[in-house]
Amino acid sequence: MTEATERFFESLPARAPAILRGPVSGTIQIDLSDGNRTEHWRVRMGPGSVEVSRMRGPADGIWYSSQDLFDQLVTGRAQAISAVLRNESSFSGNVVLFLAFRRFFPEPPGTRDPREVAREQVGRLR
Template sequence: MTATSAFFEQLADVGHDPRLCKVRGTIRFDIREGDRVERWLLDIDHGRLRVTRSDAPAEAVITVTADVAEAMSRGEMNGLAGITRGEIMVDGNLALAMRVGRLFPVPPDSRQQAVSGRGE
């Protein structure tokens, strides 16, 4: 099992995340590896999470390579940094996509900066 699959399956098992209690919308993750595309659809309704494998339309579509998805799922990559570098493409509601970033593990260097108070 990949870190990406484990991440989405964990979200499905949790079923609710209070950090998203004010969020409502759908986000589809299109994860590309060569010619193959793996799709995960996340439906958020005031913190209630429903995860399916679907290519249904969504308010935001996040397109990444399998390597980037793995790094994000392991907490090795910051989503905003990935968007800035062009490694993460967002089509549709960018604000919604940014809010979903809260679900991913925080990169270790970000935790250190938060603890030390330095944002260098």
Template sequence: MTSATEAFFDGLARRRHEPLLEKVSGCLRVDLDHGKSVDHWYVNINKGDVVVGHDGGEPDTVFYAPARVFEKLASGEMNAMSALLRGEAATTGDLELAVLLQRLLPGPPTSTGPNNLARSAAANPNNVRPGAPRISAGFSTSGTLTVDPSAARAGERR
């Protein structure tokens, strides 16, 4: 039986072009922690053209989560932004790509609306400001939010 995580990445790879990402280019690496090993999934985006694989170039964004947490994200049981705020996941690099990952994930299974709520007008990619600041944020073991403001001055977006 295929896991929700594998089904998510396989479905994204089969689409090859995602209209939600037509104004975006970059490399997102998703790190799934299994305890003794970490799986890496690369999502390379070039103006909406998407290539998914287990190897890729230097990522602009790294999204980290325990495999069991990402399984819930991929099945729509959990929201990625909520997981980040609760400290169940972390991201570093270009936060815009992490937000776009949320847009690609399915909505709640009990939703009566579109499967992916991001397909609504409120989540139009035109609403994301080009050149938005790059930040690094996450929760330390003490439970406090840490933000690296120097990352906002990091290099230009591709």
């Protein structure tokens, strides 16, 4: 397990109130493979809260990814939905949980909110 992934999962409970504002509720299991070894993370999400464990158990959705790809996701060098669409990782179960969980990943370096860019352009025109 890489340090970036460890720090990412450790940060989830503190970040949950700002990210999970809507009525999302359920458990997602994240299986990260590295060669012949697979590590499991279980994330229980509720409105404004997250519980993280390394235990396997019943889950509403399961996400399979390589450890390398997940490291790219937690550092903003890859996007979760793009990875699933390119079949670099897979998800089965309640897709709403996947969509909610992906909001924990950082934006790619240098990315800016388009609304912010538009406001700057309008300011320059005045």
